[in-house]
Amino acid sequence: MKIFFCGIFFTSLALSCSLLPAQAQTIAQQLPEQVKKLLKTNKIPDSALSLVMLPLNGNGTPTLFNADISVSPASTMKLVTTYAALELLGPTYQWKTEFYTDGSLKNGILNGNLYLKGGGDPKLNMEKLWLLLRDLRANGVHQVNGDLVLDHSYFITPELVAFDDDGNDTNQPFLVMPDSLLVNLKSLRFVVRNDGGRVNVAVEPPIESIRIDNQMQALKAAKCPAVPEVRFNPVPTANDVTITVTGKLPEGCSSQTYLALLDHQHYAAGAVRAIWKELGGTIRGGDRTGPIPKNTRLLARAFSPDLVEIIRDINKYSNNTMARQLFLSIGARFRSKVDANDALAAQRAIRSWLAKKSINASRLVMDNGSGLSREERISAREMATLLQAAWHSPYSAEFISSMPLAAMDGTMRKRLNNTAVVGKAHIKTGTLNNVRAIAGYSQDSNGNNWVVVAILNHAQPWGASSILDQVLISLYNSAR
Template sequence: MSFIPYLPMRRFIRPLTIAALALPLAFQAAAETVNQRLPASVAKALQANKIESDALSVVLLPLNASAAPTFINADISINPASTMKLVTTYAALELLGPNHQWKTEFYADGPIENGTLNGNLYLKGGGDPKLNMEKLWLLLRDLRANGVETVTGDLVLDRSHFLQPDLPEFDDDGNDQNKPFLVSPDSLLVNLKALRFIARNNDGKVNVLVEPPIATVRIDNRIEALPKAKCPGWPDIRYNPIEEADGVRVVVTGKLPAGCSGQTYLSLLDHQRYAAGAVRAIWQELGGSILGQDRVATVPDSARMIARAWSPDLVEIIRDINKYSNNTMAKQLFLSLGAEFRNEADPDDAMAAQRVIRQWLAKKGLISPHLVIENGSGLSRDERISAREMASLLQAAWKSPFAAEFISSMPVAALDGTMRKRLHNTGVAGKAHIKTGTLNNVRAIAGYSRDSDGNTWAVVAILNHPRPWGASSVLDQVLVSLYNQRSESTAQR
């Protein structure tokens, strides 16, 4: 994927006033002692990877000590990739509150007699980002506990909670259309719309299963069984989905030695077919039946609620979003902000969320003329911010009543999330909470890190380059040099 430069988009950018160009006060106060040179080890890493220094934006901002901040290419409009999730999750913490929850409900429009619902069963989505199979199973168990076994009418899905935006599709590699990380948000998002395919060779017979066992997903198993051998780390198994009139046929090919297994996750169904299929699969396992068809409609006012499930609170949701860089959950949270504060002038919930976040930033004095926020996840070619603006946000979050919740949602260097394999055997291990970001032409980190004296810094390092190979090691070196800054400073003298 070639590098795509920033092109202003009228849809996302509002006119700026002269006042919007002012620097944050904390940066003005430190202006006379600002460091504008890359650490020698970072410059060396850039050179080793044949990356120009002007491709890297860096801001290092001391939060609890008197030290010189670093600003390098700090006011350039750049694509932040998934570090944009920090804007969305911090805004959600302050605007929705850390204990915010989403609800999913079943409604009935007819009487329940002797285990039979004589009418339609409605499933109303409330935008829950984490309505997984376990939660759906418990919700259906509650439905059984309330006396329902057979439904004579239809299964009706109410997906009206969000005013769904028409956002551009993202495909970084041109062949990612079935990858779960590209799943779009929805009012009734079930299990992140992921299908798990498991192939196992049990004594020469290869079986392929799919979870959840949705009836409209059929397996055409053509895997060749091989004699027992060392199991490969990445089995040679390929899944080719073929759309058919009544569902999807998945042709599975490849080779698998005896005693070995492999699994993969794909997203092959639209939201309606996945949600209905998952409900019917679990309901059948629970001994129930739904005699009617599947369709989409809103719950009528006359219907009564017969079962309800609550999501985990927002603190757990943002932990999943930031630790594991979950794009779909971030988009779901972004639209939830729009739905919560929507007004009549907003054409959809994405536009509402953009407005709400800009107003919230302005009230906090965080002037962000470079900010372009499309879906809140960073999985976009249009989203933009500057390193200075991101650092300003991190500085404000450090002073927030919800600072602990926000910081703990980020991966810990060398320990978990998307940072679990990085910075081992360095002083930074366990001492930095860092959100990562990756696109074909972007590598990014943003968060909080300590130096060797125990002082905490807001750290932003974002690299936009058409060939960012090896750039992750450059960004890691930013954190290492910050930790070792006293010794590096002495060495440079």
């Protein structure tokens, strides 16, 4: 049987692709022995693992095992989104966030409404928002007599379904949905500290609608626990959220927790008001959402970091919300009349981009571009083909450096320590309840570079991380 691959034909006996060295004439279709042993030890069938290892230089023998099976890639799907963004948007692409007004400014008083227009910035954190509000002050605004109006219209957002992976806490920051005006990943930082026998609970940013019922118990001085006994029970009402904090904490100990409890509108408005108040400013009107009228003028503007920095955060730390923001940004940039929303526009743009690169991806299914989905699918061969193309891209250095380094940083920081692979693999990881995956680039003991894709789909993936780590170790040893 012949399968279209890299714009040419691949047979079970020979691999001929312009992205592979001419010396590669044979193909291994069996798993490395140590990988097979670990699968057997963990009672996982070989059929659960898809593996592709392709040499980018040197005389290595490619490995293809279950390469054409449609599988869930988990967060390795972020590699598709970030590579596409580099070539479709460009490495220096930036997002902008702006303040406008429809009123007049005199003696520091703005007689009119203050409009905050989001541009989809994935990294509009508290520091950037503070600088933007400082710029607003520097432009003469001290008091706003009108409303604070939030414009979320930049994205045409699809109907979003909350991801539920067997009972995830929906308040966890990694589940935050994308938004045109995403502020600080919509996260609240709770700091619980026992200083002097009294437990204090603080929240950042200090949004007024967040109310804390502190029921923590102070313990006498003791060794600080690795996991402090602190529990948060949020109860939302019409105008605020009350969080009851319970547990016990020894003197001199502290705990830090991140939660996403507010919707985008209330979080953004609350953060703006909190910072503006600290800067000595006032907003007398209320909060509402709506588009910016035509008769407004610009007061202040902030730009995001370049796309290169954004994809580094996405891939190094597997940030789902930022990946979804990026996916919708591709859609917003290439939106046409045929697209009902920016997710569909992004899917169309990425498929068109792949077709122009002669990459057949018939098994690719993109939902939100982050991998945090039960719908997204790809084959190991398709992922490997994409990584081959990225190796030859003008932006290959930027793409490769966005991935975690084995045993050194990101989601690979605690893996493969004390092995020969330390620092020799740039690997994106993926994890769902029934998925473990790695994809990226690694070296063998001769210093030759390889594309590596290993995706394991199984109901009980126990020991899967060690199995996938062994893939990289076996590849390193294969040149001996």
